Amino acid sequence: MFAIAQKQQQYKTYILSDETAKSEVEVVPERGGIITRWRIGGQEIFYLDTERFTHPELSVRGGNPILFPICGNLPDNTYIHNGKQYTLKQHGFARDLPWEATEQRTEDKASLTVVLNSNEETKAVYPFDFQLAFTYELQGNTLEVRQEYKNLSSEPLPFSAGFHPYFLCGDKTQLKFEIPSNQYQDNKTKEFHSFDGNFDFNQDEIDFAFGQLKSKSATVIDSSRKLKLTLDYDDFSTWLVFWTVKGKEFYCLEPWSATRNALNTGANLTVLDPGGSLTTSIRLAANFF
Structure with a gap:
């Protein structure tokens, strides 16, 4: 049985639940359209710094x-x-702006x-008209995020997007x-290194x-939590970024459509024609063993 409830905390929060699977997701549209929590059997999948x-x-x-219209940073934050x-x-502005909750469904999931439209605030730093519509779908132990990017401008819309x-x-x-890669680029040194599946967590x-x-x-696979996490993505995601900080109980595995500075270099940059749109999705599955 699927349900969607609302609760008013600091922000209005939507709670999507699959009661059979004992899974639930919390979404806060006005705080960047973000999913703040994902629980299965009462266990948290996401980390959240609540303070x-x-x-x-x-x-x-x-x-x-949500990362849009850039992933990562630009040199001197300019383009x-x-x-x-x-x-x-x-990472752009989408994660900081209020989104609007629109359609809800509880039939088979x-x-x-949630929707974000361009406005005077966004056009001051990104002079384009656009609409983003993201649909969060919870079913069993899987969470899917379907995304639609629309260019409402009279000129091409350049962007990169992803999640953190x-x-x-x-x-x-x-x-x-x-x-699924044999090498990575260290963002601090900009050097490329081969990857054997291991990280040195003694680094800060x-x-x-x-x-x-x-x-x-x-x-x-997190053996200490007996948890296997799977991230599936499509051709839109061309990079995976791994980020963590010593002493913190989290790691980030981030699907990006392009790497840093794509708005200047054009590398893997998505460009939508006027009136054009793009749909894509990512899927997360969490299995305890």
Whole structure:
């Protein structure tokens, strides 16, 4: 049985649930359209810094933040369009703006659609008209995010997009990764290195970007939590970014459509024709063993 409930906390929160599977997802549209929590059998899948979440001026550290119209950061946070310089902060603005909850369904799954439209605030830093419509679908132990990007401008719409999921973890040395790439780029040094499936968690921070993906699926096994997590994606996602910080109970495995600075370099940049649209999705599955 599927259901959608609402509760008013600091923000209106939508709770999608599959009562048979004892799974539920919490969505906060006005706080960046974000999924803040995902539970299965009462166990949290996502990490959430609840104290930081209460401060609207701070970016959310936790849940599944939305990245648009860029992933990562730009040099000096700037890019040029039609000879004019614009400033865009890291990961863009979609994760900071209020979205609107629209369609809800509970027939064969619990689903909620949230929408973000361009406005004067977005056009000051990104001079395009657009609409984003994301549908969160919960069924059993799987969470799917269907995305539609629409260009409402009279000129081509350039963008990259992705997600920044924070997964709650136990002992990081008991994490086993299957990432479909043989190399990564270290964002701090910009150097490329071969990848053998292991990370050195003694580092203060790990920020690695994996390109040339050989399949459309990645898995992480957390032996300390007896949890296997699978991330499936389609051709839209061309990079997976792994990020974590020493001493924190999370790791991030982020599907990106393009790597950093694509708005300037054009590498893997998506460009929609006027009136055009693009649909894509990611799927997460969590299995305890």
